[in-house]
Amino acid sequence: xxxxxxxxxxxxxxxxxxxxxADPRVTQFIxxxxxxxxxxxxxxxxxxxxxxxxxxxxxxxLLGRPPSATEARNFLDDAAQDKVHRLIERLRLYxxxxxxxxxxxxxWLQVADIQNRGLQGNELLDYLAQAVADNRGWDxxxxxxxxxxxxxxxxxxxxxxxxxxxxxxxxxxGREAATVAVASAFFGTQIQCARCHNHPTVPAWTKAxxxxxxxxxxxxxxxxxxxxxxxxxRLRDNSPGKDAARPMFLDGTKFEIGSRxxxxxxxxxxxxxxxxxxRAVVNRVWKQFLGRGLVEPVDMIHDGNPGSHPxxxxxxxxxxxxxxxxxxxxxxxxxxxxxxxxxxxxTGPAEQRPAPELFAVAELRxxxxxxxxxxxxxxxxxxxxxVERAQRLGLPQVLRGISPETRYAWESTEDYIKLSDTFRAGxxxxxxxxxxxxxFDPFMKRLLDPGWGxxxxxADESDDEAAARLAYLAILNRRPTADExxxxxxxxxxxxxxxxxxxxxxxxxxxxxxxxFNH
Amino acid sequence: MAAPLPSRRAFLGSxxxxxxxxxxxxxxxxxxxxNQKRAILIWMAGGPSQFETWDPKPGQWTAGPHATIPTAxxxxxxxxxxxxxARLADRMVVVRSVTSKSQEHEQATVTGxxxxxxxxxHPSWLSVCAHExxxxxxxxxxxxxxxxxxxxxxxxxxxxxGPRYDPLPCPGDGRPPEGFPTAGADTEMVRRREALRxxxxxxxxxxxxxDRLAGHDAAFGQVGELLKRSSMFDLSRVPIRRAEPYGxxxxxxxxxxxxxxxxxxxxxxxxSAPRLEWDLHTGLKAEQSKITSKFDAAVGALVNDLIARGxxxxxxxxxxxxxxxxxxxxxxxxHWPKCWSMSFGGAGTRGGVVVGATSEKGTEVKERPVTxxxxxxxxxxxxxxxPRKEVDVQGRPTPFLDRGTGVPIEEVL
Numbered sequence: 036x037x038x039x040x041x042x043x044x045x046x047x048x049x050x051x052x053x054x055x056x057a058d059p060r061v062t063q064f065i066x067x068x069x070x071x072x073x074x075x076x077x078x079x080x081x082x083x084x085x086x087x088x089x090x091x092x093x094x095x096x097l098l099g100r101p102p103s104a105t106e107a108r109n110f111l112d113d114a115a116q117d118k119v120h121r122l123i124e125r126l127r128l129y130x131x132x133x134x135x136x137x138x139x140x141x142x143w144l145q146v147a148d149i150q151n152r153g154l155q156g157n158e159l160l161d162y163l164a165q166a167v168a169d170n171r172g173w174d175x176x177x178x179x180x181x182x183x184x185x186x187x188x189x190x191x192x193x194x195x196x197x198x199x200x201x202x203x204x205x206x207x208x209g210r211e212a213a214t215v216a217v218a219s220a221f222f223g224t225q226i227q228c229a230r231c232h233n234h235p236t237v238p239a240w241t242k243a244x245x246x247x248x249x250x251x252x253x254x255x256x257x258x259x260x261x262x263x264x265x266x267x268x269r270l271r272d273n274s275p276g277k278d279a280a281r282p283m284f285l286d287g288t289k290f291e292i293g294s295r296x297x298x299x300x301x302x303x304x305x306x307x308x309x310x311x312x313x314r315a316v317v318n319r320v321w322k323q324f325l326g327r328g329l330v331e332p333v334d335m336i337h338d339g340n341p342g343s344h345p346x347x348x349x350x351x352x353x354x355x356x357x358x359x360x361x362x363x364x365x366x367x368x369x370x371x372x373x374x375x376x377x378x379x380x381x382t383g384p385a386e387q388r389p390a391p392e393l394f395a396v397a398e399l400r401x402x403x404x405x406x407x408x409x410x411x412x413x414x415x416x417x418x419x420x421x422v423e424r425a426q427r428l429g430l431p432q433v434l435r436g437i438s439p440e441t442r443y444a445w446e447s448t449e450d451y452i453k454l455s456d457t458f459r460a461g462x463x464x465x466x467x468x469x470x471x472x473x474x475f476d477p478f479m480k481r482l483l484d485p486g487w488g489x490x491x492x493x494a495d496e497s498d499d500e501a502a503a504r505l506a507y508l509a510i511l512n513r514r515p516t517a518d519e520x521x522x523x524x525x526x527x528x529x530x531x532x533x534x535x536x537x538x539x540x541x542x543x544x545x546x547x548x549x550x551x552f553n554h
Numbered sequence: 555m556a557a558p559l560p561s562r563r564a565f566l567g568s569x570x571x572x573x574x575x576x577x578x579x580x581x582x583x584x585x586x587x588x589n590q591k592r593a594i595l596i597w598m599a600g601g602p603s604q605f606e607t608w609d610p611k612p613g614q615w616t617a618g619p620h621a622t623i624p625t626a627x628x629x630x631x632x633x634x635x636x637x638x639x640a641r642l643a644d645r646m647v648v649v650r651s652v653t654s655k656s657q658e659h660e661q662a663t664v665t666g667x668x669x670x671x672x673x674x675x676h677p678s679w680l681s682v683c684a685h686e687x688x689x690x691x692x693x694x695x696x697x698x699x700x701x702x703x704x705x706x707x708x709x710x711x712x713x714x715x716g717p718r719y720d721p722l723p724c725p726g727d728g729r730p731p732e733g734f735p736t737a738g739a740d741t742e743m744v745r746r747r748e749a750l751r752x753x754x755x756x757x758x759x760x761x762x763x764x765d766r767l768a769g770h771d772a773a774f775g776q777v778g779e780l781l782k783r784s785s786m787f788d789l790s791r792v793p794i795r796r797a798e799p800y801g802x803x804x805x806x807x808x809x810x811x812x813x814x815x816x817x818x819x820x821x822x823x824x825x826s827a828p829r830l831e832w833d834l835h836t837g838l839k840a841e842q843s844k845i846t847s848k849f850d851a852a853v854g855a856l857v858n859d860l861i862a863r864g865x866x867x868x869x870x871x872x873x874x875x876x877x878x879x880x881x882x883x884x885x886x887x888x889h890w891p892k893c894w895s896m897s898f899g900g901a902g903t904r905g906g907v908v909v910g911a912t913s914e915k916g917t918e919v920k921e922r923p924v925t926x927x928x929x930x931x932x933x934x935x936x937x938x939x940x941p942r943k944e945v946d947v948q949g950r951p952t953p954f955l956d957r958g959t960g961v962p963i964e965e966v967l
Binding site for chain 1: 655656657658672693694708717718720722723731732733734743744746747750751753754756757759760761762763764766767770771773774780949950957
């Protein structure tokens with residue numbers, strides 16, 4: 036286990052500041068806009084997904100893991116009408132949201148692979164977790180990432196973001212990479228084409244824009260202090276050379292060559308009025324929950340590509356900005372909408388399946404590497420093992436869910452890294468390599484060991500129907516259909532012994548498409 | 555008006571029937587075409603010394619402790635611990651004038667395999683070949699044997715071509731993917747589980763995006779294909795007479811496995827020397843001869859085996875590391891990207907050619923500097939990949955190599 040996890044200011048993570056309530060008017064506006072286009076196109080959308088599907092979807096989206104069998108049973112047995120909305124409100128308060136969102140945000144920032152770089156990567160993830168736990172405004176987070184004050188403990192890890200790129204031996208390549216990542220993550224602009232020539236399809240993005248944005252980073256150097264206990268990047272700005280380029284933001288605003296260009300960038304580009312930043316963040320968040328952005332690709336937001344619902348994007352962006360770029364409020368507004376809660380099943384003729392940009396049917400979203408790793412762990416009950424080990428190590432526990440520290444502890448193990456890397460981020464669909472992992476990897480074999488965990492519980496259950504119910508609840512978080520119960524019963528009867536039959540059953544459900552996708 | 559909907563049960567029934575054929579349906583594309591181009595990259599992880607391999611400088615102050623031997627090319631000498639490669643020199647190209655920039659292992663490795671520094675998402679050149687030269691339903695087209703360096707190094711794989719073109723990882727020392735059965739003993743289990751997976755997946759097929767689901771099931775079908783060919787991982791069945799020349803070493807076993815793989819359906823293979831073993835900052839005198847001898851045995855046997863099996867004309871073999879070693883010998887040598895050597899051969903490239911030269915003392919490139927993109931373009935041309943092709947990445951035409959970089963070494967093509 037890596038030492039880094041002990042360095043987290045634990046108290047701050049254990050108590051989340053109160054979440055901001057969702058604004059029903061924003062949710063209503065989302066549905067009005069989405070439904071108006073559906074009416075215009077004469078499309079009847081899919082209905083709301085069933086409770087079990089929504090349970091799994093909401094857990095995966097907020098916590099990055101599925102519910103445990105107990106959590107699933109409690110929810111499904113709850114007779115309350117509004118239990119889905121209450122679940123959204125409840126899970127938003129779970130401390131482990133920070134553990135999930137730090138990786139989601141790292142992927143937006145184009146540093147998803149940072150997880151395997153040991154200490155030097157984890158300090159950024161620690162920073163992001165803290166920022167989420169504090170419910171910091173996104174303008175603040177962006178400002179801290181672009182222009183961190185390493186003397187302040189709450190910002191220390193932020194310098195690892197630009198440091199990640201600027202550490203390149205090839206200084207020019209490092210600065211260009213930082214420019215490309217910042218343009219995409221913060222400003223929704225895919226500017227790499229303009230590195231050597233004007234953008235071929237977007238007249239507004241010229242080489243001058245690329246050079247101008249890069250100029251904000253031209254003076255920046257990244258130093259890394261490594262001591263046995265901590266690794267910290269520090270960013271410093273050299274004084275500009277004679278041939279220094281003049282910084283220019285994407286909107287054409289030019290800045291004097293001088294001191295602290297990154298501070299100038301943050302002051303200019305992260306305000307509520309500045310259009311690029313708020314739209315870019317809102318579009319990413321929308322994609323995170325709905326499977327595609329209001330504008331696609333998410334970093335091709337420009338006048339010639341207004342996206343599927345321009346008014347909606349504009350309103351959400353303004354609402355986000357005027358509410359102090361509050362992430363939590365934005366997320367809640369989206370999650371309570373009909374659009375988010377729709378089923379992924381299209382019951383009409385396949386050839387009439389509506390275009391995805393109408394948001395008439397939910398998308399099948401492949402689980403990210405971290406989501407897959409946690410799903411495998413929780414459904415086989417390996418999470419209990421993880422929690423027990425964390426308790427022995429004296430890591431803090433929480434009342435609800437799994438403590439972030441416990442999650443970090445497992446996430447620094449070889450097993451997690453390999454599993455998560457195999458199903459790495461970026462939403463890739465299933466490949467044969469994934470299938471090989473699920474079929475043969477020694478870690479999977481350990482999880483299917485009949486001596487403990489879910490397989491043992493199933494094998495100990497003498498009633499086939501009860502075993503089928505438990506397997507479905509633990510792995511797919513729903514009740515089996517009558518056909519499925521029959522199939523399970525037949526398989527258990529025909530297996531050479533019960534343990535083998537229960538291993539097969541557990542494997543078959545984990546390897547299913549239903550498990551692989553957030554649906 | 556739309557046609558009346560089929561009932562849900564009828565739909566499920568047909569889906570089950572259609573799906574069951576998934577795993578063990580007759581092989582479609584398992585066999586490679588005989589003239590399929592293949593490539594094996596032997597990665598000399600850590601950075602080999604050019605002075606102790608292909609560009610010795612006897613009598614100069616830069617010379618190390620080793621002697622030199624003549625090769626099949628008149629007037630050209632190699633290090634004394636490379637007798638097999640010396641004999642095969644008339645079949646190989648030696649480049650003595652490679653020049654690059656990066657002198658940090660990870661960054662140089664990424665650049666050496668993809669042509670671009672780590673910040674981008676450029677694919678490995680072997681992933682590009684898998685993408686360009688192999689039928690889409692054939693898998694795996696690219697495997698990586700052994701770990702070139704430390705576990706946390708992030709090496710190029712499919713990059714912007716997508717994870718489909720990531721290599722199938724094998725742990726090294728001639729072993730198959732972790733947990734993969736070599737002898738077919740687990741086939742019954744896999745078949746049983748797959749049938750159950752298929753049956754229990756029926757309900758989910760109803761109404762969900764069919765393309766996504768087809769891709770998921772196809773991935774498991776490909777595992778079935780690989781299982782049918784699992785005997786290629788079983789080195790115990792290779793006759794001793796054939797296996798022995800490779801040497802009783804992890805690299806030797808991986809080279810033998812690589813030969814089996816390119817012959818039996820995996821056309822692109824990366825073999826990595828274990829744990830940066832060429833990185834001899836110290837202890838060169840004691841260690842280098844052993845490392846070079848193991849390498850010479852394994853690679854020499856591989857080339858001979860490919861020739862004997864009629865694969866040499868179709869298979870490019872590339873021998874290189876991430877950079878060379880410094881001229882200053884002091885019991886070891888440090889990283890040196892300024893001028894270094896590598897070698898390749900096969901796939902119709904002209905043998906017996908020495909490209910470029912370093913200065914008398916080996917401190918700098920004297921003629922014909924060759925860059926990493928130059929090498930990659932040369933490999934692409936030898937294998938029939940259009941090096942200037944651009945693929946669509948999220949609507950953006952993206953070249954395999956940065957535009958304007960890379961000139962092929964024409965004299966060897």
